[in-house]
Amino acid sequence: MQYPTSIRYRGFLGFQLFALLLLVSWLLPLTRELWQQWNHSTFYFLNGSLAGSEQWSFLWALLNNRAADLIPVIAIFPLLLKSDLIFKSTEVRQGFIGLCLLMILMLVFRTLLDKTAKTMGWTGNSPSLELTPFTSLDALYPQLSAKVSSGSSFPGDHASVLIIIASYCLLHVINRWSLLVLGLAIVFMLPRLFSGAHWLTDQLVGGTLIAFFTIAWGRFTPYLAWATSRVDRQLEGLFVWLRKLPVVGQWQLFAAPQPTQ
Numbered sequence: 001m002q003y004p005t006s007i008r009y010r011g012f013l014g015f016q017l018f019a020l021l022l023l024v025s026w027l028l029p030l031t032r033e034l035w036q037q038w039n040h041s042t043f044y045f046l047n048g049s050l051a052g053s054e055q056w057s058f059l060w061a062l063l064n065n066r067a068a069d070l071i072p073v074i075a076i077f078p079l080l081l082k083s084d085l086i087f088k089s090t091e092v093r094q095g096f097i098g099l100c101l102l103m104i105l106m107l108v109f110r111t112l113l114d115k116t117a118k119t120m121g122w123t124g125n126s127p128s129l130e131l132t133p134f135t136s137l138d139a140l141y142p143q144l145s146a147k148v149s150s151g152s153s154f155p156g157d158h159a160s161v162l163i164i165i166a167s168y169c170l171l172h173v174i175n176r177w178s179l180l181v182l183g184l185a186i187v188f189m190l191p192r193l194f195s196g197a198h199w200l201t202d203q204l205v206g207g208t209l210i211a212f213f214t215i216a217w218g219r220f221t222p223y224l225a226w227a228t229s230r231v232d233r234q235l236e237g238l239f240v241w242l243r244k245l246p247v248v249g250q251w252q253l254f255a256a257p258q259p260t261q
Contacts, residue, residue: 001091001172003098003225011171011220019212026205027122035201042200043127046193050135061137063191064146069158072188076165076181083252085177086169092252097231098224099168105223106164106214110157113210123154128196137195148195155206156198159189163211171219 025031050057062068080096083089087096117123128134128149137146162185169178189207192198218224243255 001087001094001098003094003222003228004220005222005225007222008220012216015212015216015220019209019216022205023209026201035205039127039199039201040131042193043131043196046190047127047135047196048133050137050140050194057135057137057140060191060194061141061144061146064137064148064195064197065144066147068191072162072165072184075184075188079177079181080169081251081253086173086175086181089252089255093255094228094232095172096253097228097235099165101224101227101231102164102168102214102218103161105218106160106210109210109213109217110155110160113155113206117154117206118152123152126150126153126197126202127199131196134196146195147192147197150197153198154202155210156189156192156202157207157210158192159198159203159207160210160214162186162189163207164214167211167215168219171215 026035050060063071079085080087080099081092083092126149128136129151136148137144138148166178166182166185169181172178189203193200193203239253242251
């Protein structure tokens with residue numbers, strides 16, 4: 001798997017410019033009004049649908065439990081770890097390590113945007129605390145402890161993780177499996193919108209801003225080329241031990257390094 005060893009300016013600048021233009025469109029008074037209309041209509045459409053069916057509302061209450069945040073991992077990661085879906089057999093190890101390193105880099109941009117948002121007054125209450133009528137999943141199913149509100153909802157960091165995963169896969173290859181990852185990412189961004197814990201702009205503007213800056217600095221600079229090789233060497237001793245275990249030892253992630261084709 002080949003990561004760039006020098007800055008790829010087209011992707012590096014393009015991803016950041018798109019993210020900044022998205023932010024500007026949310027901040028400018030004229031286009032902000034459009035975003036607000038989309039925010040409100042999305043909330044009333046999704047949250048409003050919860051009042052019509054007990055099974056429907058229970059599903060989204062379940063998906064808004066903190067433990068349910070592991071479901072995207074269970075659904076998406078097997079696609080990344082199995083050979084010849086997203087990554088070839090010779091790419092699985094580097095591809096997975098590269099994604100983990102992107103998540104570490106994401107924490108930097110998440111922290112910077114969070115502090116900027118609070119300083120600039122960009123963040124505030126979630127729609128569940130601002131709009132009525134509101135169907136509270138927490139009130140309907142208190143035993144599930146569904147997340148339904150936030151006093152500081154911007155940006156949507158849950159969405160940023162999913163956008164990074166989908167973008168990373170699509171930048172590597174566009175096939176039915178990477179498109180499936182994109183579809184799953186979109187689906188798993190919905191729970192917080194149904195519950196009213198986030199505005200649409202928290203996800204699309206805030207989440208994309210974090211994700212695209214992470215992709216720009218991680219995927220289009222020498223960062224991954226430099227870091228993955230070093231992390232790979234550091235983990236080789238652990239992987240040698242894991243290869244001796246039954247079942248787990250057969251995973252391509254832990255296989256001995258192979259020369260790329």
